[in-house]
Amino acid sequence: MLRELRARDLALIEDAWMEFGPGMTVLSGETGAGKTVLVGALKLLLGERADSGAVRSGAGRAIVEGVFEATGTELVVARRVGVDGRSRCQIDGDLVTVGALADRVGPLVDLHGQHEHQALLASSTHVGYLDRWIGPSAASALEAYRDARVRHGEAVDAVAELERRVEQANREAEHLRFVVAEIGRVDPRRGEDAEIDARLPALAHAERLSAAASEVVAALRADGAALDSVSEAVAALARVEGIDPALDEMGKRLAEIHTLVDDVGAAARVYRDAVEHDPGAIDRLEARRRELVGLMRRFGPTLDDVLTVRDEAEAALACAESGDAALTGARAAAAASRERLEHAALVLTRLRQEAAPAFAESLASAARDLAMGGTRFEVAFTDLEFESWTVDGSERVEFLYAAAAAQPARPLARIASGGELSRVMLALKSVFGSADEVATLIFDEVDAGIGGATASAVGRRLSELSRTHQVIVVTHLAQVAAFADAHFVVRKLLSGDSATTTVVPVEGDDRIAELARMLSGTVTETSRAHALELVSSAEAGVRSA
Numbered sequence: 188m189l190r191e192l193r194a195r196d197l198a199l200i201e202d203a204w205m206e207f208g209p210g211m212t213v214l215s216g217e218t219g220a221g222k223t224v225l226v227g228a229l230k231l232l233l234g235e236r237a238d239s240g241a242v243r244s245g246a247g248r249a250i251v252e253g254v255f256e257a258t259g260t261e262l263v264v265a266r267r268v269g270v271d272g273r274s275r276c277q278i279d280g281d282l283v284t285v286g287a288l289a290d291r292v293g294p295l296v297d298l299h300g301q302h303e304h305q306a307l308l309a310s311s312t313h314v315g316y317l318d319r320w321i322g323p324s325a326a327s328a329l330e331a332y333r334d335a336r337v338r339h340g341e342a343v344d345a346v347a348e349l350e351r352r353v354e355q356a357n358r359e360a361e362h363l364r365f366v367v368a369e370i371g372r373v374d375p376r377r378g379e380d381a382e383i384d385a386r387l388p389a390l391a392h393a394e395r396l397s398a399a400a401s402e403v404v405a406a407l408r409a410d411g412a413a414l415d416s417v418s419e420a421v422a423a424l425a426r427v428e429g430i431d432p433a434l435d436e437m438g439k440r441l442a443e444i445h446t447l448v449d450d451v452g453a454a455a456r457v458y459r460d461a462v463e464h465d466p467g468a469i470d471r472l473e474a475r476r477r478e479l480v481g482l483m484r485r486f487g488p489t490l491d492d493v494l495t496v497r498d499e500a501e502a503a504l505a506c507a508e509s510g511d512a513a514l515t516g517a518r519a520a521a522a523a524s525r526e527r528l529e530h531a532a533l534v535l536t537r538l539r540q541e542a543a544p545a546f547a548e549s550l551a552s553a554a555r556d557l558a559m560g561g562t563r564f565e566v567a568f569t570d571l572e573f574e575s576w577t578v579d580g581s582e583r584v585e586f587l588y589a590a591a592a593a594q595p596a597r598p599l600a601r602i603a604s605g606g607e608l609s610r611v612m613l614a615l616k617s618v619f620g621s622a623d624e625v626a627t628l629i630f631d632e633v634d635a636g637i638g639g640a641t642a643s644a645v646g647r648r649l650s651e652l653s654r655t656h657q658v659i660v661v662t663h664l665a666q667v668a669a670f671a672d673a674h675f676v677v678r679k680l681l682s683g684d685s686a687t688t689t690v691v692p693v694e695g696d697d698r699i700a701e702l703a704r705m706l707s708g709t710v711t712e713t714s715r716a717h718a719l720e721l722v723s724s725a726e727a728g729v730r731s732a
Contacts, residue, residue, distance in 0.1 A: 188207075188209065188255065188256045188257075188295075188627055188657045189207050189229075189253060189254075189255055189296065189627050189659070190206065190207060190253075190255065190256055190261070191204070191205065191206050191253060191254040192205045192207070192229065192232075192251075192252075193205075193250075193253070194224070194225065194228040194250070194251050194252075195249065195251075196242060196243040196246035196248065196249045197224060197227070197228055197241055197243060198221065198224040198227070198241055198243060199221050199243065199679060199686055199687055199688040200224055200225075200243065200687070200688045200689075201688075203225070203688065203689060204690075205225075205690055205692075207673070208657075208672070209672075210657070210658070210673070211649055211650050211652075211653035211658045211659075211670060211671050211673075212657075212658070212659045212660070212672065212673040212674070213660050213662055213667070213668045213670075213671035213674045214659070214660070214661045214675050214677055215661075215663065215668050215677070215701060215705060216676055216677030216678055216679075217678070217679065218663070219679065221677050221679060221688035222677045223631075223661075224241075224688065225661075225677065225690070226298070227241065229253070230298065231251045232252075232253045232288070232292055233288075233289065233292055233293045233296055233298065234285050234286070234288040234289025234290075234292065234293050235289075237268040237272070237274040237285075238268070238272075239268060239269065239270050239271065239272040241268060242268060242270050246270075247269065247270060248267050248269040249267070249268045250265065250266070251265070251266045252264065252265045253265075255295050257626075262278065262279065262291070262292070262295075263278070263279050263280070264276075264277070264278055264288070265277040276288045278291055278292070294625065295625070295626060295627060296625065296627045296628075296629060297616075297625040297627065297628050297629070298629040298631070299612055299613075299616075299628070299629065299631065307615075308599055308600040310584070310585040310586075310598065310600075311579075313566075313584050314579045314580065316615055317539055317542070317543065317546055318539070319619060320542070320546050320619060321538065321539070324538060325535070325538055325539070325542075328531070328538050329579070329580070331531045331535075332528070332531040332534075332535045332580060333578055334531075335524070335527045335528040335530075335532075336528055336576070336578065338524050338527070338528075339521070339524040339525055339527070339528045342517070342520050342523075342524040342525075343521050343524075345517055345520070346514070346518055346521050349510075349514055349517050352503075352506055352510075353507060353510035353511075353513070353514060355503075356503045357507050357510070360504065360507050363500040363503050363507075364504065366496060366500045367500050367501055369485075370482060370493060370494075370496070370497040370500075371497070373478045373479065375479055375490055375493060377490065378490070379475075379490065380476065380480075380490045383472050383475060383476045383479070384476075387469065387472055387473070387476075397459055400455045400458045400459035401459050403451070403452065403455035404452055404455045404456045404459060407449075407452035408449075408453075408456070413448055414448050414452060417441060417444055417445045417448055418445060420441050421438065421442055421445055424437060424438035425438060529581075532576065532581035533581075535580050535581075536568070536580065536582055539566075539568070539582075540568060543566035543568075544566075546566060546618070547563075547564040547565055547586075550564045550586075550611075550614055550615065553613075553614035553618050554610060554611060554614045556614075556617075556644060556647075556648055557610040557613060557614060557641065557645055558610075558640055558641035558644040558645075559590070559607070559610055559614075559641075561590065561591040561592050562589070562591075563588075563589040563591075563592060563596060564586060564589075565587040565589075565596045566584060566585070566586060566587070567584070567587050568583070568584060569582055569583040569585070570582050585598060586598075586599055588607075599611065609633045609634065609637075610633075610637070610645060612633070613633055613645065613649070613652075614648075616628060616652060617652055625656070626657055627657045627658075627659065628652065628656045628657070628659070629658075629659045629660075629661075630649065630658070630659070630660045630661070631661045633645065633649070633660065633662070633667075634662050634663070634667050638664065638666070642664045642666035642667055643666040643667075643669075643721075643724075643725075645664075645666075646664075646667035646668070646669060646670040646725065647670060647725070649667065650725070653672070663705065664705065665702040665703075665706045665718060666721060668701075668702060668705060669702060669718075669721040669722050669725040670725045673692065674692065674693050674694070674698050674701065675690050675691065675693070676690070676691055677690050678690075678691065698722075699715055699718045699719060700715070700718075702718035702721060702722065703715045703717070706718060706721075
């Protein structure tokens with residue numbers, strides 16, 4: 188619900204503040220006074236495009252602020268538009284983008300002006316109105332249809348992708364077999380090249396390595412060599428163990444050295460005995476390495492890359508060889524998904540078709556209450572080709588309208604005038620009633636092209652709608668304004684060459700005077716009497732409703 192609206196330096200408005208409550212609020216004023224500017228201020232808060240031309244002459248920027256109530260909490264929204272065209276948006280003091288403003292605040296308000304009424308002429312919007320009237324069952328059926336549509340699209344895409352892969356594999360099969368055969372002939376192992384690189388130096392220097400290991404064994408473990416000398420030293424210190432801690436510490440260190448020398452000598456002997464003395468092994472490894480290098484040049488650059496190429500080629504060949512079976516399965520899955528989609532579409536269509544007559548009658552009844560006597564509505568369904576199904580269903584839904592019972596029903600775009608469109612939109616909002624989740628409804632020029640009894644009927648219906656919604660109406664008709672719970676007058680004040688717009692609430696005699704002005708252009712005893720009669724009639728109508 189909109190609680191407050193303030194506009195500063197916007198068009199002709201220097202500083203205007205309005206406080207709104209529940210029920211029906213009316214804004215009236217002379218043509219050109221600035222009522223449209225206030226609607227434009229609201230649109231800025233709803234995230235619509237900002238125009239630097241809206242900044243009041245002489246000011247650096249225009250500021251619009253609003254306080255909304257949503258789910259029990261207040262939302263403070265601000266929009267600043269500079270003369271340079273730059274716009275800044277805030278929600279609860281935090282800077283946000285225009286898109287975020289539209290996402291957060293836009294759903295709180297439903298604004299209906301001539302532009303929005305014209306949107307009713309687009310038949311593509313009609314199915315949404317019908318589904319909203321049907322309620323949760325339509326929303327559930329539509330969600331199931333859209334889910335099935337996505338799943339079918341995925342299944343069709345899977346078939347197309349598999350067909351592409353199978354066709355490519357078949358086209359490249361000969362080359363793929365060649366690749367697998369060439370790599371298979373060498374039959375490399377992962378990491379084999381690194382193993383060869385590690386073995387070759389040892390084979391090439393086997394004699395030197397063996398000799399070095401032998402010298403180590405001799406130096407450490409031969410008779411009278413290092414190990415014997417260390418053993419003698421260990422024994423000498425053992426004989427005086429426990430007398431002097433300093434010698435005991437040396438004994439421990441010598442014992443560790445003895446163990447280390449013994450271990451190194453043993454390891455050197457094992458290494459010496461294991462040294463491979465096979466000149467032919469070098470030739471075999473180098474030949475093997477040349478084979479691996481050849482593969483890496485053709486399919487690498489690394490051996491891992493070669494093995495990846497082989498695996499991918501084998502997988503592609505398997506795809507080609509099993510392609511028919513895989514395609515059969517994928518096509519069967521796509522066919523099954525189409526059946527599910529067709530079933531979901533049928534459920535949705537039947538739900539809409541069963542509800543359509545009652546919806547059309549409810550809409551016609553609401554229109555007749557708006558002085559559109561004899562009005563008839565029909566809901567036309569046109570089946571679409573499967574390839575043309577949309578996210579909204581398998582058919583095109585269009586509202587047809589006849590102004591009189593004897594006339595054939597035709598599309599709204601071909602029949603309805605601007606005034607009729609305004610009342611059809613109001614009738615739609617009426618039949619939605621409390622099911623419409625938007626708390627605030629704003630009607631700008633809903634009374635275009637009407638007057639007299641029709642205007643009173645529109646005012647009465649707006650008043651009824653205000654029992655379940657906050658309704659704000661911009662009007663120039665006293666018959667509509669007479670039903671208001673709160674009334675603001677927009678006035679343009681001239682001072683020399685400049686003009687400013689002010690907004691003032693009117694009650695009591697001031698309100699009667701404004702209604703009288705709206706009736707006749709001037710306030711006379713006759714127009715005041717007529718205004719009082721309108722208010723009394725409106726109050727009586729509200730009490731009896």
